[in-house]
Amino acid sequence: MNDSGQGAGSAAGSQRKDARRNRQTLLDAAAAVFVTSGVEAPVRDIAAKAGVGMGTIYRHFPTRADLIIAVYRHQVDACAEAGPALLESCATPYAALGQWIDLFVDFLVTKHGLAAVLQPDNAGFDTLHAYFLDRLVPVCDQLLDAAAGRGEIRSGLEGLELMRGVGNLCVGADSDPRYDARRLVGLLIAGLRQPQ
Incomplete structure (x- = not known):
């Protein structure tokens, strides 16, 4: 039995x-x-x-909305978990930050269109946005602090500030095929470097 x-x-x-x-x-x-x-x-x-x-x-x-929301949460979680893993595996915190920002850009591209799908349900969108901030801002802060602590980037940068900047650079990517958001984000991240 x-x-x-x-x-x-x-x-x-x-x-x-x-x-x-x-x-x-x-x-x-x-x-x-x-x-x-x-x-x-x-x-x-x-x-x-x-x-x-x-x-x-x-x-x-x-429904498509169910799938999109699940992908959104899945990518937030994957992005959040990647930060500490990249700090462990990359040669420098700055390299980890650069790779994490690449993942974040992928996430932002996927996120495009989410607001339109959830428009009738503002509470659902607000909940997802809060989840995004709660999970990702501390990870970005951790990466920035590690890179600043090693003298690789300027100090005093905040995760939310950088994430907003990256987000703003990604906004035009869907409407103009000549617009290379990833290149511009790369320039932004390069500009964080501490002058030698």
Whole structure:
């Protein structure tokens, strides 16, 4: 009796792991498609990128808004978790900051169109914006403090200030194919360097 009970528990745990992995795969695929094609990209493109049927996407995310919100939260979490990991793995805090800002730019590109999707639900948008600030501003502050502490960048910079600047540089990226937000953000980050 115990053996079959453990087998059932193990099977259920394995199914939950598979469901979490499938959801993660869907979110990663949707984020990648949103970066290249925007939040209005066809669901079939996301399904193809994830290697699943469209029914699988709708089972996890019944509406486009559900999917977009889930991708938004997923990317906020990934961006927040990347900061400390980059500080550990990069040669310098400044290098970690640069790589983190690249991830943040990807996130901002994906986020474009979110406001239009959530317009009828201002409370939902406000909740997501608060989540964004709570998770990402401390990470950006940590990266800036580490780089300033090593004398790589000017001191006294605040995460929210830098994130707003990066966000403002990304605004025009969707309306003009000649506009290279990533290049301008790179110049901004280069301008943080401490004069030698």
